[in-house]
Amino acid sequence: xxxxxxYKYGSPPNFYRFVTKVEPWCLYFGxxxxxxxxxxxxxxxxxxxxxxxxxxxxxxxVPSAYLSMSAYATMGFASIIGIxxxxxxxxxxxxxxxxxxxxxxxxxxVTGMLWGKPMWGTAWVWDARLTSEFILLLLYLGYITLHxxxxxxxxxxRAASLVAILGIINLPIIHYSVVWWNTLHQASTxxxxxxxxxxxxxxxxxxxxxxxYMFFFVAVICRASSAEVLVREKRSNWVKEI
Amino acid sequence: xxxYFQLFFxxxxxxxxxxxxxxxxxxxxxxxxxxFPLISDSNKDFLLSIVGPIMMFSAFxxxxxxMQNMFKPDFQNGTIEQLMLSKKSFVGLVFTKTFSFWxxxxxxxxxxxxxxxxxxxxxxxxxxxxxxxxxxxxxxxVNINAFTAAITLGIRYPGALMTLIITPITLPILIFxxxxxxxxxxxxxxxxxLYFLTGMMMLSLFIGPWITASALKISMD
Numbered sequence: 434x435x436x437x438x439x440y441k442y443g444s445p446p447n448f449y450r451f452v453t454k455v456e457p458w459c460l461y462f463g464x465x466x467x468x469x470x471x472x473x474x475x476x477x478x479x480x481x482x483x484x485x486x487x488x489x490x491x492x493x494x495v496p497s498a499y500l501s502m503s504a505y506a507t508m509g510f511a512s513i514i515g516i517x518x519x520x521x522x523x524x525x526x527x528x529x530x531x532x533x534x535x536x537x538x539x540x541x542x543v544t545g546m547l548w549g550k551p552m553w554g555t556a557w558v559w560d561a562r563l564t565s566e567f568i569l570l571l572l573y574l575g576y577i578t579l580h581x582x583x584x585x586x587x588x589x590x591r592a593a594s595l596v597a598i599l600g601i602i603n604l605p606i607i608h609y610s611v612v613w614w615n616t617l618h619q620a621s622t623x624x625x626x627x628x629x630x631x632x633x634x635x636x637x638x639x640x641x642x643x644x645x646y647m648f649f650f651v652a653v654i655c656r657a658s659s660a661e662v663l664v665r666e667k668r669s670n671w672v673k674e675i
Numbered sequence: 676x677x678x679y680f681q682l683f684f685x686x687x688x689x690x691x692x693x694x695x696x697x698x699x700x701x702x703x704x705x706x707x708x709x710x711f712p713l714i715s716d717s718n719k720d721f722l723l724s725i726v727g728p729i730m731m732f733s734a735f736x737x738x739x740x741x742m743q744n745m746f747k748p749d750f751q752n753g754t755i756e757q758l759m760l761s762k763k764s765f766v767g768l769v770f771t772k773t774f775s776f777w778x779x780x781x782x783x784x785x786x787x788x789x790x791x792x793x794x795x796x797x798x799x800x801x802x803x804x805x806x807x808x809x810x811x812x813x814x815x816x817v818n819i820n821a822f823t824a825a826i827t828l829g830i831r832y833p834g835a836l837m838t839l840i841i842t843p844i845t846l847p848i849l850i851f852x853x854x855x856x857x858x859x860x861x862x863x864x865x866x867x868x869l870y871f872l873t874g875m876m877m878l879s880l881f882i883g884p885w886i887t888a889s890a891l892k893i894s895m896d
Contacts, residue, residue, distance in 0.1 A: 568843045575840040582830050591893045592826050610847035
């Protein structure tokens with residue numbers, strides 16, 4: 434891995450410049466992809482032969498579930514970098530990912546429940562994926578509340594990062610321990626790359642939506658973390674020049 | 676080595692002085708376990724089917740109650756700071772402290788759990804399995820609790836926050852602990868859950884003191 438990149442973008446002014454340059458591209462591209470994806474998913478894709486039109490919620494459910502997990506990975510990775518290099522930038526990235534990740538987790542849970550009510554007959558089942566998603570929400574909330582309840586900035590950063598790292602170690606363990614129950618949730622449909630069990634007309638809007646969500650996520654993180662960096666560096670000269 | 680023993684003896688004295696803290700955990704554990712048959716149903720099959728979850732559940736809550744005093748008094752009177760300044764490895768001292776905390780709060784629970792298992796109509800070898808499961812899971816839990824207690828030291832009312840941090844981390848242990856007891860009562864193979872619990876115990880004993888020590892250092896500055 435190239436450590437130089439970490440040192441270069443670990444410095445707040447460089448990070449700020451880079452991020453503000455990247456953000457609009459990601460934002461507009463992401464919004465465009467989300468528009469295309471929703472149009473494709475809501476109007477063009479054919480009806481499911483079992484679920485009818487109700488399956489279309491998949492175009493919002495799956496991307497947010499994907500993002501809820503990758504956001505946690507991002508948060509954990511940023512926390513590790515922050516702890517190892519004492520990097521203020523990494524801490525502010527981790528802090529700004531957390532609320533968005535919690536929001537995505539909540540969205541995945543709510544859309545899943547809305548989908549489950551007509552399909553399974555109940556909004557909630559004690560199924561492996563639902564439960565581990567809920568636990569993920571608890572982990573996010575723990576991070577956010579811990580960060581909020583310690584007054585001093587540096588201490589809050591490092592303490593909350595330790596919790597995030599412990600969560601990263603624990604997440605696979607939690608997932609596999611919860612999988613021990615019988616699973617009602619359908620097996621994932623698109624991870625089997627060679628023979629996906631979903632037709633192409635239904636698949637492409639889903640992929641477009643996932644990428645759209647990702648770009649939008651990056652844009653949001655850029656915006657939030659650049660604001661966070663500005664707040665933290667408000668006494669330094671380069672901020673005053675802006 | 677002498678320093679670690681000295682710390683252990685000191686913790687023993689403190690535990691004897693604060694005997695109410697030690698007793699609270701045991702009483703809570705006992706009460707939760709006793710209340711369940713009273714308020715739900717006391718027939719034998721039902722009790723045998725819930726004894727695993729009840730054990731884990733009451734151990735979890737008993738540890739939640741007692742852990743608030745794990746580092747707090749010593750943090751306030753400066754003992755932790757002195758330990759940090761000593762030449763001995765701080766990680767080792769933290770390990771000693773966590774271990775002695777386990778001895779005074781969880782070891783009694785293991786003894787009591789045999790009795791509770793017998794009033795839930797668990798018999799013979801299964802009682803030993805219950806105690807073994809309790810041993811493995813409390814030794815894991817005490818490390819998780821130590822970390823959480825250390826990280827929330829500077830916060831004035833940490834109760835709800837502690838629960839929020841602890842619950843997701845402890846969940847696998849609760850699941851596998853009750854699985855082990857359940858399987859043993861049903862006569863199934865218990866090696867799977869026990870292997871998992873042992874692995875988690877080793878993992879927590881290995882990384883627990885390190886991460887707790889760094890959490891204490893964070894709370895200190």
